[in-house]
Amino acid sequence: MVPITYYLLLAAALFCMGMFGVLVRTNALVVFMCVELMLNAVNLTFLAFARMHGNSVGHVSAFFVIAVAAAEAAIGLAIVIAVFRSRGSVNVDDIRTMKH
């Protein structure tokens, strides 16, 4: 039996790597991929705890997270396309519109 702690440590590592990527990378697409990494880390914790308690509600949560991730990817990529169309770049350094 593998201790659940290991799974949780793996999830923490995955989450922090995703977070690192979100905070450091400049390409908006890669930032999105890192967000997907973070979501997967969350899914992993859900499943780990589901296994730990022998309760399948965690699986349902993971299912919902995947659905939300799909929606988020669709909208996010559409925004990336729109931004690229108007600015010719997907570099987050070039998109500083969140002021005023």
Next chain:
Amino acid sequence: MDGSLVEFFRTAPIPPEVFSPSLGLIILLPLLGAFVCGVFGKWLGRANVHLVACSAIAGAFVLSLLAFWATSDAAGGRVVSMVNPFGLERDTIRYAIAHDYGTWFAAGDFRVNFGLLVDHLSGILLLIITGVGFLIHLYSTSYMEHDDGYWRFFAYLNLFVAAMLTLVMADNLVLLFVGWEGVGMASYLLIGFWYTDSAKAWAGRKAFVTNRIGDFAFLIATFLLILTVGAFNRQADARDYNAAGSSRARYEQGISQRGPVTFKGLEKMALALPEGTGGAVSLATPIESGPLAGYTFGGVMTAALLLFLLGAAGKSAQLPLYVWLPDAMAGPTPVSALIHAATMVTAGVYLFCRMSSLLVLSPTAMATIAIVGALTSLLAALIAFAQDDIKKVLAYSTVSQLGIMFMGVGMGVFWAAAMHLMTHAFFKACLFLGAGSVMHGNGDETDIKKLGGLWKEMKWTHATFLISTLAITGIFPFMSGFFSKDAIFHGVHHNHLHGLEWVSTFVYVMGLLITASTAFYMSRVYLLTFTGKRSKEAKLAHAHESAWHMTLPLVILAFLAFVTFVYALPLMPRTGGGMQPVFENFLSPVLRPAEAVARAAETVHLDTSTPAVGDYFFAWLVALSGGAAAAFAYLKFFPSRVGQPVPAFARAVRRTAVNKFYVDELYEFIIIRPVKFTAFILFRVVDALVIDTVLVRGTAYVTEKVGLGLRRLQTGDAQAYAAIMALAILGGAVYALLQVLS
């Protein structure tokens, strides 16, 4: 009198218990009129505004009549009476109807109800306010016919009537204060009605500010009474409650349901306070706990009553706060008649009559009231000698007459003060309206030296003015003013305040001087205005008589000023044998507790004798001497010396009197200058430096700088925001970990 007729008058058309829930309508109707005139008046047009305003007051008058009739209901020999909420079940209040509309506001165990009470005292005032008010509304429809602000005028006038009705119908001090402030506001609005003239606007402000001083005292006095009631309730024992015809359970129930400042509750406390009850609480008992701990009940009561005197002095234009009333003549003349002669200024007298049972507990307060009234009255009468403005003379005359009422109240002749209030409302309203009619017919001329000889041209105005002048002076004895004033002076002479016996003699002598002075200046006004030849300086060559809207009220008021003397005649049987004046008998249900308290506390000896024929004759001689002096001076002495210089002494007297005994200048020196200086310092230091520079500009400066600094944080870089979020998450996680580890 025919028995069936008596039965008719003793049976109210609407039974009291049916009518009492509708008491609020008496206030609501003028309020509605004010709303309609004020909001839709311009759109409705002149005639409709007249209709709405007058019919609102007429409706209120009819309702007041029904209410008054209901209070006198004695159908089948059973007198209308209500259970006193503060007394035992068997302890009923006769000749009164009341309705409690429930809690107005409550805070902790303090509560104020919207309760209305009509007894014979407030009933008579209801009739005066709505009756005289209606006549003055009618008069105003003609008087204000050329004014564009007519709708504003009638809205304010209706508002005033509503507030005044609230004042007299309130069954507790707080609701009375609402009316008190309401009439003050309406008065301010109407004095400054022609606000484009800055002098008139200032007169309104002067009235308002002067009244604020009095209102402040009124409020503090109310707070003192609330604390006193609380202390009384904690300390009283069964004998105290027994003396008041109550019990602890009933009294506490009354307080929890009606609040501590209802007049009936205060009356019960007054009944329990005299020494003779043998209870735990008397006037000399110190209050044990609370903010007033250490002071005696009697001391607090005296302080509260003196503060009420200051409040009443503001509203009723007594020393030292009378200065606003003469300036208040800047308002339209009907306003002067209604507010500054007939109703509002008598609010102080009404207040003391309403609280008569408390007042008789304190001879000090009573003596102060009487002396203040006497001094005010004489001072105002002397100032009136040399005023040439007809309205100013009448204004000072009002101050003087109010002083007489205060003398009556102060010496415990409450019924006579209330009666003088009523007769004064009639003849002074008539005089003011007559003055307005004179002004209306003479191109707004107010200087009596530039009038003269009007008796031929303004017959109705002249006749009514003459009757009213005779009524106020008492030169012709069978007039209301003669009897009501004489009733006051007789009572003043024969009542004695315990420990302050000299006051009654002093006030009585002052009263005689006032009577002579009143006769002098009123005769002067009448003679200069209506007799003799028309002045060469007159604005118009020929005066014209006013329309019927104006003369009809004059005639009615003059008639009332004449006939109401009947009330002072001793026609009713007294309970202890003998006869008593009609009005005293009429008000006895209201004033009986005060008499009981005075008897028990032995603070004031209330005389019940009626004046003999000799007393009347003496009073008549005094008045006649004043009138004769005026007649001699203005018919013989001055006309014969035309062209010659006026004697030096006359000029000196006149200069002092014209300058109103330099009272305004005294105020300027004692109060206004120091206040202005303080205000200047406050303006420079507090306003300009602290508020403007440090607080206002300083706040803006700091905000701006902080904002400029914070602006650097808003880079628009989403990643930077996310980095800050990450930092915050890290901080939270570290904190949680440290909490777990430690």
Next chain:
Amino acid sequence: MNIELVLFGVFAVMTLLSAGLVITARSPINSAMALVSTFFFLAGIYVLLWAHTVAVIQVLVYAGAIMVLFLFVIMLLNLGDAPHRGKPTVTRLLGGASAVGLLAVLGVTLGRMDAQPARLDAQAQAAFGTMAAIGQSIFTTWLLPFEAVSLLLLVAMVGAVVVAKSRI
């Protein structure tokens, strides 16, 4: 040393390596491919957690649909290698440091924790993580959230079309 632990070790190491590649690769294409491999290895981890159904959905939806969408967008925008890695600004340094710090904190916290999987009887073990069990749960207890998610997907679909299309 049992086979489960060995498998976990292999999958975990591969997952972390792939994830590291995602955040370090210069080209978005390389990142995307590394992400696909991360998802596959994660699916293996899910199976070790007896979450077969979720593992299947992970492969179908994530590695299949979502990643294809990413690749499509990358191709559509014709993005090449990043010309530079981006300046190491203060906020980037702070953000990176806080991510590392969070990992340290979480590592310390989880290291103090001793969590073991639940011991299930044979019947429960047979039902755990099956499509039937999850479907039972979703369509009874979690029906309202399920419907809400379907609405969310509809909105996302419409929104994506509105945002991305230049002319509608």
